[in-house]
Amino acid sequence: MPDELELFQGTLDVLILRALSHGPRHGYAVARWVEEGSDGTFRILDGALYTSLHRLEERGWVDAEWGISERGKRARFYRLTPAGRGELRKRIRNWDRYVVAVAKIMAAPGEA
């Protein structure tokens, strides 16, 4: 297993929004999606994940609702609002530009 990387706050937000873009999920499902999707590269404290989820709710990007989990337990489900979907699109675009720009600088010849 390679070293675990710390995530920046903004990055965690965009990962959560991405996780919810497939449909409503509860917090645990979001955590699992991030872990599995990154093959364990990112180490997210679950507490930070929940703080992030509630902040996104405060900003109006996600909505929360009580529902029943796959195993029949009462769980809080989050879903993207239209505003959240727009925010996700914007952040993906910015992310792409960021990655391309950083990659280009990194690929430039020089001391390694």
Added chain:
Amino acid sequence: MGSSPPAWRRYLRFGGPDIAGDIQDELAFHVEERVQSLMETGLTAETARAQALAEFGDLATTRAELHAIDQRIHHRRTAREQLEVIGTEVRLAVRRLLRQPAFTVPTIVTLGLGLAATVIAFTLLQTIVLRPLPFAEADRLVSLSSPMPKLDDVWGIARHQLPYYKENVDAFEDMALYRAWEVTIPGEGTVRAERVLAASVSASIFSTLRIAPLHGRLLLPEDNIPRTASVVVLSHGYWMRRFGGDPSVVGRMFNIDGTTREIVGVTPPGAGLPDRQVDLWMPDHIDPAAQPQNNHVRQAVARLRPGFSARDAELQLVPVVARMDELFPSAYPNQWIRNSGFRTAVAPLQDDVVGASVTRSLWILFSAVCLVLVIAVANVLNLVMVRADGARRETAMRTALGASRRALAAHFLTEGVVITALAAAAGVGLTMVALRLIPALAADTLPRLSELRFSWQAGLLAIGIATTIAVIIGMIPMAHASADPQVLREGSRGLAGSRGRTAVRNLLVVGQVALTVVLLAGAGLLIRSGLRLRAVDPGFNPEGVVTLDLALSPVSYQGYVQTAALYRQLAERLERVPGVRSVGYAEALPLSGDLGCTGVATRGEAALGPRSRCIPLFHVSPGYFETMGIAVRGRTPTWAEVTQQAGGVVISPALAQRLWPDRDPIGQPIQCCSGTGWDRVVGVTGPVHGNSLDTPPGEIAYFPLVQPDSATTNNVPRNIHMVVKAPTLAPITVQRAVADALAELDPTVPASAARPMSELVAASMASRTLLLTLIATAAAMALILSAIGLYGVIAYVVGQRERELGIRVAIGASGRQIGALVMAHSLRLVGIGVAVGLAGAVGGTRVLQSFLYEISPTDPAVLAAVVCVVGALGLLASWVPTQRAIRTDPVITLRAD
């Protein structure tokens, strides 16, 4: 952590969301899932739990953070929901109100007018009476005057009193003298010659009023020493108007009345004399070394030292004044101060500037308008009650269906707030418009109108009144709302519960009628007294007479010969204009308020003797009496006599009576202004009201333009009023004719615009007319409002008694009997209202006493007229509902069940 939340916690949600519980549940679910999935990889329950908690991080901190976030979310959501609820209520209320224009329109109009009237009256009162004058620490400023009880007169202050009082009256921190008159600024290139108002002041006026220079310097005490001063200070307004605000004018020379003066400074915007704004400030000639004179014609203002009152200053002045006989024997021979009862009165400057009459008028107006507001509110209450009765079934239905009292209250309150907000908006709009119009309409009658603004206090008053009304309007339907489902079964038979409400309504109408009677009585008294005043014969005939002012330069017209010649030539040219009957000149016009006064005497009595009076005395030309239509017994001097200095004085009968009670005054010697030459009385006029129509025609002396004595020949007035009798010509035609004639004689002489003499007479009654107009408007509003109120109640009562009336008709009552029944109810209300109102009027109209001319505040004719008007309007208001009652068809009414 249990697998499901305890059931009891759900009940907490009735008091709002359970934030802590929800967070607890959400995090417990997460940890539980994590534990499960770890156990599936083969860990024991304990290890799995430990690892799950470790992966979570600091549970307590997270919980606290989430709690804070969720609380913010909750608050925001609640606020939004409440706004939505209010928005919906308002929308519904507006829709309901729009559906009932018969209720909404009169309510908004009534309340809007009532509110506007109150706020306007308040703003006038606040601006003019309550707010301090626009000077620093204005409450320490006082005005001085010289009452002389034994001469029955009040004079101003003399020059020598300034240094004397400043030195000897401890209560005065500072003191100043001032006067104001018009001066001529000659034309320059394309700039026309103009007449401007100049203040002639002691230099101390600026320190007393705390005025600092905007540019250059103000006046210094040494500027007051020379006889003809060489400096002038510009007011901000004049500086902007004439010089476009150019600061380099300081140091420039400027021609005033033919004398060149240096502009030494500019005063800041708004700086003016206590009682008026001026264009120029010139130093008065006040030399402490000069010989004191008994010449009390200046106005005086003083600043009290902190801690001293006007009364203190007055007391300190008593011994100071008593020493004046001794200290200034040249001015006060023969113990004149003591013999005349001369003293110095000290009054707060504000009282002097605003005046008791204006203060009283505005308080009366404000009280009257408050009564109108009360009537307006009573009216609206009536409308609301009628409407609430109509909505009783609906309210009962809502209650039966489970609407809470709180929901109902919100419903009615919203309606009250919406309708009052609309009325308040209309009222404030109306106020703004009125406040812009008033300064132009009342410019000559009210002081301080340039300071008129919509103040925050007025805004607060409007909001306060509106809120009170909104709550009352909102609460009444609540009081009416019955939770008793019985109402639903009542049908049209329900009369029992309405008895109390009808009583309230009757009371409202009685109150309205009573207040209206009081206001009408006040208005009636003022109108009757105004009519009486108008019927007073002024002693001259203003019909067809126009007047304009001329101003001759003291430099070009130094000698009497030249001055009199110009007047004569101008008159002769004008008399040749077709339509002009006669032309004359006078130094002062009757009823114009600028008569001034001087002493006159006959042989054997000094002009300023203890028994002398200060009376209006002015120079008039031949043709004056003829033009003004003043009857003269004897004769008047001709132009030829004037040119030859032949003299000839015309006096009023009151003066003749005082000086020669037992002799024919014609031919008697007369002398003016102590020490000038003797002249002879040649004519006696009829009684002329000089100062005002409401004071008896007093003593006046008319001296010829040029007096025989060489010492006074150069006192020919150079600022003069021209009067022209030309009944068929418009004032503007006369003005053009004068301008044409002057263009040929001397184009440098400025002439003012022509005004009809009748306008001057009307202006002398303007302050009475203003109060009359305002009170009459208030009374008219009250009358209309209470008629509407009465109509509403009678119509309602007829509607309520329809069934009873139907039965009466069915058992044989005639239309006439039915009509009498309804009319009796109406007249009973009006009768009680009138009786109460009359009692109030007898007590209340006493406040008008000082405004009434030869009429008692309980004038029976006025009170009788008021009773008739209110009675007639009462009949009219109940006529329509009565007709409806007479047409009651028993079949229809009885079948309605």
